[in-house]
Amino acid sequence: MADDVRSLICDLARTFYGLGWVSGTGGGICIRDGEHVVVAPSGVQKERMSPGDMFTIALDGAVVTRPANEKLHPSECSSLFLKAINLRNAGAVIHSHSMYAMAATLLFDSEFAISHLEMIKGIQGYGYHDTLVVPIIDNTARECDLADALEDAILRYPSTSAVLVRRHGVYVWGSDWVRAKTHAECYEYLFRAAVEMRRLGIPTRFEGA
Amino acid sequence: MADDVRSLICDLARTFYGLGWVSGTGGGICIRDGEHVVVAPSGVQKERMSPGDMFTIALDGAVVTRPANEKLHPSECSSLFLKAINLRNAGAVIHSHSMYAMAATLLFDSEFAISHLEMIKGIQGYGYHDTLVVPIIDNTARECDLADALEDAILRYPSTSAVLVRRHGVYVWGSDWVRAKTHAECYEYLFRAAVEMRRLGIPTRFEGA
Amino acid sequence: MADDVRSLICDLARTFYGLGWVSGTGGGICIRDGEHVVVAPSGVQKERMSPGDMFTIALDGAVVTRPANEKLHPSECSSLFLKAINLRNAGAVIHSHSMYAMAATLLFDSEFAISHLEMIKGIQGYGYHDTLVVPIIDNTARECDLADALEDAILRYPSTSAVLVRRHGVYVWGSDWVRAKTHAECYEYLFRAAVEMRRLGIPTRFEGA
Amino acid sequence: MADDVRSLICDLARTFYGLGWVSGTGGGICIRDGEHVVVAPSGVQKERMSPGDMFTIALDGAVVTRPANEKLHPSECSSLFLKAINLRNAGAVIHSHSMYAMAATLLFDSEFAISHLEMIKGIQGYGYHDTLVVPIIDNTARECDLADALEDAILRYPSTSAVLVRRHGVYVWGSDWVRAKTHAECYEYLFRAAVEMRRLGIPTRFEGA
Structure with a gap:
C-alpha cells in the first residue's frame, strides 16, 4: 500500500500547490x-516531489524507511501531524499556509467562529x-515547538477537526485522506468567507433575520 | 448516450472544481x-469521479441504474435538480457553492438584482x-428540505434560470448542458460583479447616466 | 497557413478562458x-472549440469559408474586429469580458487613464x-451596433491599441497575434491595477513624489 | 548541463506565467x-519559450551562445541579474511583475517591512x-538604467535576498534555482499579505499582543 500512498501524497501536494x-516549501x-x-x-518544493522522496515513520515518530537522498x-x-493521529485517530493531516487561514487568525482572538453557512455541513x-469554532x-x-500548544488545543476542543496557528496557517485532519481533504477545502472556504464578510461589513456569526 | 454523458459529467466537474x-464535495x-x-x-470529491460512479434516475427520482460501489x-x-427538469424542462442543472454566489445572497434581501452589464445578455x-432578478x-x-422553497421560487419567477440559496450557493439550469454551463458562467460573473461593485461603492442597479 | 491559425485560435481561447x-461564451x-x-x-464555448469550427472572412466581412456545422x-x-484590422492594420484582435476591464469602465468617465507603471511599457x-489613455x-x-462608436474612438485616439466598452469589456489589437496578446495582458494588468489602487486609496495618475 | 538548465527555465517560466x-512578456x-x-x-512570451531560444552569457555580460533566431x-x-550573481553569488535570479509586488511598493516609502508571519522563515x-525589510x-x-540603483540597494542591505522596484515589480535571488524560487514564493506571499492586511486595517509590523 505504501507505494500508492506515496504517489497519492505527491499528487495531492500538486493540487494543494x-x-x-x-x-515556498511550506x-x-x-x-x-x-x-x-x-x-x-x-x-x-511540494509540487515537485516524487514517491521516492517520502519517509515512513512510526506512530512514535521513529523513522522506519527513508529516501535514498541522505540530505x-x-x-x-511530523510531531504535529502525530498529535492529530494519536489523539484523534486521524488517517491523514494537512498543513496549509493558505493566505485566508492566516488572515482569519488576524480577525479573531483565541477562537475563529462562524455560523449559518452551508459549507459548515462539510465539517464532521x-x-x-x-x-x-476553531x-x-x-x-x-x-515549528516543533508548536506541539504542546497543539496538543492542548486538541484536548480542549474535542469536536474540532482543525487548529489555526496565528500568523501562520492551519492544521486539518480527518479519519482518512478523503475526509481530511474535504475538511481542508471546507475550512478554507469558511476562512475565506470570514475575510470576505469582514470586508463587506457582515458579521461572521449570524444574529438572526 | 449515457456513457458519453457520464464522462461529460466527470469532465465538467473537474472544470467546476x-x-x-x-x-469540499459540495x-x-x-x-x-x-x-x-x-x-x-x-x-x-467531484474532481475525482469516474463515469462508473454515476447514477441514472427517472424523472420521478427512482433509481434506474447505480454504480457497483454499494456505499x-x-x-x-437530486430532488432539487428534478424540480428544474420537471417544471422548466431543463436539460441540465448545475449546483455551485461559489464564494461569489454565496456572498451575493448576503448583499440582497429576497431578490438579487443587477442591470446594464453585457453578461446579462448571456442569460436566456x-x-x-x-x-x-434572481x-x-x-x-x-x-438539502432535500429545500425542494418546496425551490419549487415555489421557480413558479413565482417564471423567467429565471437560477435560484440562489442564502448562505449556500445557487442552482442554475438551461435547456441543455451547454446552455446550463453558459448560464452558470454568466451568473457567476454577475454575482462577482455585484460583490466588486459593492466594494467600490457602485450601485448594482443602474440609475441612468 | 489557415490550418495553423485555426489551431492557434483554439489554443489561445483556452488560455483566455x-x-x-x-x-459564458463571451x-x-x-x-x-x-x-x-x-x-x-x-x-x-470558447475553451471547447476545434479548428473545424472556424470561419474565414474577407476584409469586407464576406464569409469565405465556413464550418460544416450549418447552425x-x-x-x-466580426464587424468590430474588422474596424481595428482595416483602420489600424491590426493582425489580430482580442475581445475580453475580463472583470477588471469591466470594472475599470465604472471608475472612469470617458477615458481610462493611468501613469507611472512599468507595464505601460508593454503597450506599443x-x-x-x-x-x-484608453x-x-x-x-x-x-454587439454589432458598437461598430460606429468603435470606429469613432479609433479615429479620435490614433495612438490607442484598445477601446473599452462600458459595463462590457475591451477590444485590444496589435500588428500580429503575439503583439495583440501581449497588449491584452498588459492592459488587463493595468485595468486590475487601477481597481486595486482605487481600493487602496491611491490615485491612478501619478502626481509626483 | 546547459540543456537541462534551458528546459528548466522554460518549465519554470510556464509556472510563473x-x-x-x-x-505581457514581462x-x-x-x-x-x-x-x-x-x-x-x-x-x-515567457510561457511559450523553448530551450533553443535561450542565450548563454558570461559573468561580465558577454554573449557566449545565442539562439539561431537572429532577431x-x-x-x-541581464545586467540586473548579473548584479545579484556577482555581488551575492546568486545561482538564480527571478524578476516578477506580480501585482502584489507592485502594490506593495505603493504602500511603503523606501523600505517594505513586515514581521511576525510564518512565511518570513522561508527567507534565508x-x-x-x-x-x-526589502x-x-x-x-x-x-530597465538597464536600474542597474546602479539595484547595486546600491544590494550593497546597503547586505542581508536582503530581494529588491523591490517602485510601480514595477521585484528582483529575487537565491544560492541556487530552488532557493531562488522558494524565496520568490515567500516574498510573493508576504507582499500579498501586506496588501490584505492594509485592506483589513491591520498593521504589517507587529506591535505586541
Whole structure:
C-alpha cells in the first residue's frame, strides 16, 4: 500500500500547490498507512516531489524507511501531524499556509467562529445552524515547538477537526485522506468567507433575520 | 448516450472544481439523457469521479441504474435538480457553492438584482438594458428540505434560470448542458460583479447616466 | 497557413478562458491570415472549440469559408474586429469580458487613464512616464451596433491599441497575434491595477513624489 | 548541463506565467551554470519559450551562445541579474511583475517591512520574530538604467535576498534555482499579505499582543 500512498501524497501536494496552500516549501500532508505514517521531506518544493522522496515513520515518530537522498529530513510538521493521529485517530493531516487561514487568525482572538453557512455541513459533526469554532494557538519560532500548544488545543476542543496557528496557517485532519481533504477545502472556504464578510461589513456569526 | 454523458459529467466537474464551485464535495451537476437523468453520487470529491460512479434516475427520482460501489448514494441535490427538469424542462442543472454566489445572497434581501452589464445578455430572455432578478430562498438544515422553497421560487419567477440559496450557493439550469454551463458562467460573473461593485461603492442597479 | 491559425485560435481561447476573459461564451479572438481573417463562431464555448469550427472572412466581412456545422454563424464581434484590422492594420484582435476591464469602465468617465507603471511599457508607443489613455465607449443592446462608436474612438485616439466598452469589456489589437496578446495582458494588468489602487486609496495618475 | 538548465527555465517560466508573474512578456528568470548564466530572450512570451531560444552569457555580460533566431536579444534584465550573481553569488535570479509586488511598493516609502508571519522563515537568514525589510528603489524609463540603483540597494542591505522596484515589480535571488524560487514564493506571499492586511486595517509590523 505504501507505494500508492506515496504517489497519492505527491499528487495531492500538486493540487494543494495550485490552491496556494503549500507555496515556498511550506505546508504539507501526511497519510497513515496501517501502523505507519508516510510523510514528505522538510523544506522541499511540494509540487515537485516524487514517491521516492517520502519517509515512513512510526506512530512514535521513529523513522522506519527513508529516501535514498541522505540530505533529506522528515517534515518538521511530523510531531504535529502525530498529535492529530494519536489523539484523534486521524488517517491523514494537512498543513496549509493558505493566505485566508492566516488572515482569519488576524480577525479573531483565541477562537475563529462562524455560523449559518452551508459549507459548515462539510465539517464532521456540524450542521448548518451550528457555530463552527476553531481554536487559534500562537505561533512559535520553531515549528516543533508548536506541539504542546497543539496538543492542548486538541484536548480542549474535542469536536474540532482543525487548529489555526496565528500568523501562520492551519492544521486539518480527518479519519482518512478523503475526509481530511474535504475538511481542508471546507475550512478554507469558511476562512475565506470570514475575510470576505469582514470586508463587506457582515458579521461572521449570524444574529438572526 | 449515457456513457458519453457520464464522462461529460466527470469532465465538467473537474472544470467546476478549478473554478471553485464544487470544493469540499459540495455542488454538482446533472444532465438529462432522454427520459432519465444522470447524477453523481453524494459526498464524493467531484474532481475525482469516474463515469462508473454515476447514477441514472427517472424523472420521478427512482433509481434506474447505480454504480457497483454499494456505499454510494445519489446526490442529495437530486430532488432539487428534478424540480428544474420537471417544471422548466431543463436539460441540465448545475449546483455551485461559489464564494461569489454565496456572498451575493448576503448583499440582497429576497431578490438579487443587477442591470446594464453585457453578461446579462448571456442569460436566456434577457437583454443589456433589462434588470436581471434572481430569487433568493432561505437555506435549510438538510438539502432535500429545500425542494418546496425551490419549487415555489421557480413558479413565482417564471423567467429565471437560477435560484440562489442564502448562505449556500445557487442552482442554475438551461435547456441543455451547454446552455446550463453558459448560464452558470454568466451568473457567476454577475454575482462577482455585484460583490466588486459593492466594494467600490457602485450601485448594482443602474440609475441612468 | 489557415490550418495553423485555426489551431492557434483554439489554443489561445483556452488560455483566455483560464484567465477569465471569455467565460459564458463571451469574448473572443480573430487573427488575420493574408487577405482573410479567421474568426470563431458566435455563442460557442470558447475553451471547447476545434479548428473545424472556424470561419474565414474577407476584409469586407464576406464569409469565405465556413464550418460544416450549418447552425454556426461568425462571431458577432466580426464587424468590430474588422474596424481595428482595416483602420489600424491590426493582425489580430482580442475581445475580453475580463472583470477588471469591466470594472475599470465604472471608475472612469470617458477615458481610462493611468501613469507611472512599468507595464505601460508593454503597450506599443508608450513609456513609463507617459499617461496611458484608453477611450471608453458606451455599450449598446446589440454587439454589432458598437461598430460606429468603435470606429469613432479609433479615429479620435490614433495612438490607442484598445477601446473599452462600458459595463462590457475591451477590444485590444496589435500588428500580429503575439503583439495583440501581449497588449491584452498588459492592459488587463493595468485595468486590475487601477481597481486595486482605487481600493487602496491611491490615485491612478501619478502626481509626483 | 546547459540543456537541462534551458528546459528548466522554460518549465519554470510556464509556472510563473500561471502565477501571474510574467504576463505581457514581462519578468523572467536566469540560472547560473558554472561560469556562465542562461537567460531568456527579451520581449518574448515567457510561457511559450523553448530551450533553443535561450542565450548563454558570461559573468561580465558577454554573449557566449545565442539562439539561431537572429532577431532575438538577451533579456533586458541581464545586467540586473548579473548584479545579484556577482555581488551575492546568486545561482538564480527571478524578476516578477506580480501585482502584489507592485502594490506593495505603493504602500511603503523606501523600505517594505513586515514581521511576525510564518512565511518570513522561508527567507534565508530570517526568523519568525524578525522584521523582514526589502529595499524599494525607484523605477526608471529603461530597465538597464536600474542597474546602479539595484547595486546600491544590494550593497546597503547586505542581508536582503530581494529588491523591490517602485510601480514595477521585484528582483529575487537565491544560492541556487530552488532557493531562488522558494524565496520568490515567500516574498510573493508576504507582499500579498501586506496588501490584505492594509485592506483589513491591520498593521504589517507587529506591535505586541
